[in-house]
Amino acid sequence: MKNPSIPKGTRDFTSKEVSQRNFIFDTIKSIFHIFGYQQIETPAMENLSTLLGKYGQEGDKLLFKILNSGNFLENITDDDFSQDNSLKISNKIAEKGLRYDLTVPFARFVVMNRDKIVFPFKRFQIQPVWRADRPQRGRYREFYQCDVDVIGSNSLMNEAELIQIIDNVYKQLKINVLIKINNRKILTGIAEIIGAKDKIIDITVAIDKTEKIGIEKVIIELLDKGIDNQSIEKLKPILMLSGSNTEKLTSLRNILKNSQIGLIGIEEIQTIFDYLDNLQLTTNIELDLTLARGLNYYTGAIFEVKALDVEIGSVTGGGRYDNLTGIFGLEGVSGVGISFGADRIYDVLNQLNLFPQLSDNQTIILFTCFGEQEQKFALSWADILRKQGISAEIFPDVAKIKKQMAYADSKQIPFVAIVGENEIQQDKVMLKNMRTGEQQLVTKEEMILKIK
Numbered sequence: 001m002k003n004p005s006i007p008k009g010t011r012d013f014t015s016k017e018v019s020q021r022n023f024i025f026d027t028i029k030s031i032f033h034i035f036g037y038q039q040i041e042t043p044a045m046e047n048l049s050t051l052l053g054k055y056g057q058e059g060d061k062l063l064f065k066i067l068n069s070g071n072f073l074e075n076i077t078d079d080d081f082s083q084d085n086s087l088k089i090s091n092k093i094a095e096k097g098l099r100y101d102l103t104v105p106f107a108r109f110v111v112m113n114r115d116k117i118v119f120p121f122k123r124f125q126i127q128p129v130w131r132a133d134r135p136q137r138g139r140y141r142e143f144y145q146c147d148v149d150v151i152g153s154n155s156l157m158n159e160a161e162l163i164q165i166i167d168n169v170y171k172q173l174k175i176n177v178l179i180k181i182n183n184r185k186i187l188t189g190i191a192e193i194i195g196a197k198d199k200i201i202d203i204t205v206a207i208d209k210t211e212k213i214g215i216e217k218v219i220i221e222l223l224d225k226g227i228d229n230q231s232i233e234k235l236k237p238i239l240m241l242s243g244s245n246t247e248k249l250t251s252l253r254n255i256l257k258n259s260q261i262g263l264i265g266i267e268e269i270q271t272i273f274d275y276l277d278n279l280q281l282t283t284n285i286e287l288d289l290t291l292a293r294g295l296n297y298y299t300g301a302i303f304e305v306k307a308l309d310v311e312i313g314s315v316t317g318g319g320r321y322d323n324l325t326g327i328f329g330l331e332g333v334s335g336v337g338i339s340f341g342a343d344r345i346y347d348v349l350n351q352l353n354l355f356p357q358l359s360d361n362q363t364i365i366l367f368t369c370f371g372e373q374e375q376k377f378a379l380s381w382a383d384i385l386r387k388q389g390i391s392a393e394i395f396p397d398v399a400k401i402k403k404q405m406a407y408a409d410s411k412q413i414p415f416v417a418i419v420g421e422n423e424i425q426q427d428k429v430m431l432k433n434m435r436t437g438e439q440q441l442v443t444k445e446e447m448i449l450k451i452k
Helices: 016-034 054-062 078-082 086-094 102-110 157-173 183-195 199-206 213-223 229-239 244-256 260-278 323-330 340-352 372-387 401-410 422-428 445-452
Strands: 044-047 065-066 094-098 121-130 142-152 177-183 284-287 300-308 315-320 335-341 367-368 392-394 415-419 429-433 439-442
Touching: 016 121, 016 315, 044 102, 044 199, 044 429, 054 199, 094 445, 102 121, 102 142, 102 323, 102 335, 102 415, 121 367, 121 422, 142 157, 142 244, 157 177, 157 260, 157 300, 157 315, 157 335, 177 183, 177 260, 183 199, 183 229, 183 244, 183 260, 199 213, 213 229, 244 260, 244 284, 244 392, 260 284, 260 300, 260 335, 335 340, 367 372, 367 401, 372 392, 372 422, 401 415, 415 445
Parallel strands: 177 284, 367 392, 367 415
Antiparallel strands: 044 094, 065 094, 121 142, 142 335, 177 300, 300 315, 315 335, 415 429, 429 439
């Protein structure tokens, strides 16, 4: 018989691992709350018309599509197959897809609920997303995102607040990180001054890979996209600017002096830095001109967070989007947000052994019984304990006490209540502390006091 398996890029989680993941979620959620963000949820599936075209060509290829119910091939003709047009066929057989991220569904949510929410709207969302990506270390096909966004406000103070949130989260998790920041307007300005304005998407997609594949391979990709050598020679020294953030901005002001949009991007970054000057952050922030973030909807500041002690992809990312709701009919609503990758954060904490000692909501006491009468007696005792908030189990089968004790040991249950005929007659149980080995005949009240 063949062993069962799960799809590549997905994972099972034991109760201990779930407890550790909840530690991450609870830490992030608590910080979202203290900054005044409210939680929402959206469906796992969206109409493909909502998702397609929002993530660029590369992102569209990674959407998991859901086959229509019933005979999903009924509208497909022989001509469709003969034309070998997989995109046309997939659009006919699938009208829905699993969400790729939480931002586009959030924009759809805002448009549909605009009469129920108050702007600026500060929301957070912790839910799984799915991408038909090639599974590798730190990259999964199913993973959780923890998103926090404010929409309906142009203020760059929101960007500074999001950086505060990043700083708070990773300080709480005890992970050393670096926050990288850039601005899509700066990138647009760079494309202008090197004479490749019409190639902005190709440029951003390529240079975003600089850290991963190196500048030389990025140049090869740019050449393959039709960007000429003259433009690339102008681009290289810009991408390799060094020095402090202030020095980089000073150099950029000179380089982009003839690009209005580029200068606007510089001033936006400067404004964010000015806000941050008034804060006592523990996390370093670096202006990185190779940071592009491939998603097409970003229009202003963009962020990425790297863990410093582990080789893994970014653990947080996001940015400003000026008109994402416009694609759903609500024009001129600007937003900014970031997303924490819970699964990558989990891997970092696990690799660095940074998880605290956590209780995975384990059972505190197990009732071991000699027979059915003893089980009935134990039911009422367990009920009293549960009403006191003490997690209690009764071993469900009539089995040897040795087997029941072994069960308690395997689950690391700290207390065992042994119930036999004598205990029933005295309305007491033999309470055993599994850590010390101490045993004592106790009443209900005495048991509660000892356990608590």
